[in-house]
Amino acid sequence: MALATWVDDKTIDVTIINGRQARAIKRQRNKAVGQLQHKISKCRPGSKRYRRLVTARKKVNGKTKLSLRDFDHQVSRKAANHVINHNTGRLIVGDVRGIEKETKAKGRMGRHSRQQLSQWSRGRQERYLNEKTNLGIEHLNESYSSQTCPACKTRNRPSGRHYRCKNPICGFTCHRDAVGAINILQKAIEGEYVPIGPDVTIRVTYLRAVERWSPDQRKAHHMVQRRKARALSSAQNRALSEASQISKPKLANSSTSTNSLVPDQSVVVA
Ligand SMILES: [Zn+2]
Numbered sequence: 001m002a003l004a005t006w007v008d009d010k011t012i013d014v015t016i017i018n019g020r021q022a023r024a025i026k027r028q029r030n031k032a033v034g035q036l037q038h039k040i041s042k043c044r045p046g047s048k049r050y051r052r053l054v055t056a057r058k059k060v061n062g063k064t065k066l067s068l069r070d071f072d073h074q075v076s077r078k079a080a081n082h083v084i085n086h087n088t089g090r091l092i093v094g095d096v097r098g099i100e101k102e103t104k105a106k107g108r109m110g111r112h113s114r115q116q117l118s119q120w121s122r123g124r125q126e127r128y129l130n131e132k133t134n135l136g137i138e139h140l141n142e143s144y145s146s147q148t149c150p151a152c153k154t155r156n157r158p159s160g161r162h163y164r165c166k167n168p169i170c171g172f173t174c175h176r177d178a179v180g181a182i183n184i185l186q187k188a189i190e191g192e193y194v195p196i197g198p199d200v201t202i203r204v205t206y207l208r209a210v211e212r213w214s215p216d217q218r219k220a221h222h223m224v225q226r227r228k229a230r231a232l233s234s235a236q237n238r239a240l241s242e243a244s245q246i247s248k249p250k251l252a253n254s255s256t257s258t259n260s261l262v263p264d265q266s267v268v269v270a
Contacts (some may be wrong), residue, residue, distance in 0.1 A: 001075055001125060004181035005086045011201045012185070014178040015082040018208035022071050022121070029064040033057055072121055074209035076128035082205075083133045091135040092188040093126055094142025094180065140188055146180040148193050178204055 001017045036057045043050035083091060130137050147155045149165040151172040156165055163179045165172040174182075182202070186194050 001079055001122075002175075002177035002181040003079055003082045004178065004185040005082070005088055006185070006189075007086070007203075010197075010199060011203060012182060012196065013082075013086060014175075014181055014202055014204045015078070016175060016177045016204060016206050017075050017078050018206065019075070021209045021211065022068060025064060025067045025071065029060060032060045036060070068121060069124075071209050072125045072128055076125050076132055078207045078209075079125075079129050080132035083129075083135065089135070090138065090188070091129070091133060092138045092140050092184060094145055094184045095139040138188070140184055142180065142184055145183040145187070145193075146176065148179075148183050150174070150179055150182040150186065150193075150196050151198065153193055153195055174202060175204055178202060 001019065003015045003017075005013050007013050036053055040050060040053045040057070043053065126137055144155060146163075147157060149156060149163075149167065149170060149172050152165060152167050152170040154165055154167040154170065156163065158164070158176045158179070161176050163172075163174050163176045182196065183193050186192075186196065
């Protein structure tokens with residue numbers, strides 16, 4: 001997901017949120033389910049081993065579903081933060097449905113990118129983003145938004161993650177996802193892909209979702225953190241009693257424990 005906003009006349013802020021984590025989650029699921037499926041096919045239906053394997057498959061699918069939901073929440077939270085920080089009034093989203101129709105008619109998009117598009121749970125991310133910003137989403141046809149050069153309107157076929165304009169006079173380069181977002185931004189404001197000026201600065205921020213922790217990892221982490229907090233507070237208590245000041249030890253205690261808790265709470269962004 002990528003977001004673009006005009007900050008002032010000469011600056012566009014772009015936030016790109018990497019979707020690689022979702023593909024990794026799905027790859028893991030496909031592998032695990034495939035292995036279980038193979039074992040299940042060798043079992044007699046209804047046997048104890050069969051039932052055990054079916055339960056394991058169900059568990060893998062359930063966990064994947066939760067991880068993907070968490071991923072969509074992380075992505076939409078980061079996107080919502082961009083919207084909130086820039087205090088934007090409108091939220092315009094490029095419409096995938098337009099693309100898919102076009103693909104069918106022209107058959108231009110490769111199988112690989114089509115699959116990536118369908119694997120991206122975009123509808124749910126949009127719904128979450130709407131819930132988190134309360135702005136209401138406007139849809140806009142995004143055909144050629146990722147190909148058109150934002151500086152000179154030449155159409156290029158980007159290869160890889162970088163966009164490079166082939167027009168020798170222009171030579172515009174940017175992250176591929178930023179190009180699409182900037183074009184949709186221009187279309188939303190001007191009604192078409194109006195080129196941005198030559199002296200416009202594009203500030204790009206890259207973000208990505210973090211891996212969801214398993215309950216065991218979380219438990220181990222909390223045990224370590226609790227031990228650290230206890231050691232810290234006892235050390236500070238000792239220091240306090242050695243100084244023998246007439247302060248309030250209870251207050252000091254509570255402040256140290258919250259201090260030690262803040263860093264690990266900010267690790268996982270839910
Ligand atoms: Zn160009």
